Amino acid sequence: xxxxxxxxxxxxxxxxxxxxVRLDAxxxxxxxxxxxxxxxxKAEAIRRGIxxxxxxxxxx
Numbered sequence: 001x002x003x004x005x006x007x008x009x010x011x012x013x014x015x016x017x018x019x020x021v022r023l024d025a026x027x028x029x030x031x032x033x034x035x036x037x038x039x040x041x042k043a044e045a046i047r048r049g050i051x052x053x054x055x056x057x058x059x060x
Contacts, residue, residue: 015043 023031035045 031042031045034040035042038045040048
């Protein structure tokens with residue numbers, strides 16, 4: 001008997017790579033304040049921060 005795939009929310013940009021980090025108290029506070037101000041979840045705030053790194057030149 002074939003198994004059916006479970007259907008989740010359709011998306012054009014699946015996010016299948018989990019990343020786990022440890023943050024100090026200052027970083028947690030900055031993240032929480034940003035999330036409250038922008039009304040976004042922590043994961044979205046972190047994605048936005050990572051995308052901002054794309055515009056920065058890499059110093060060697």
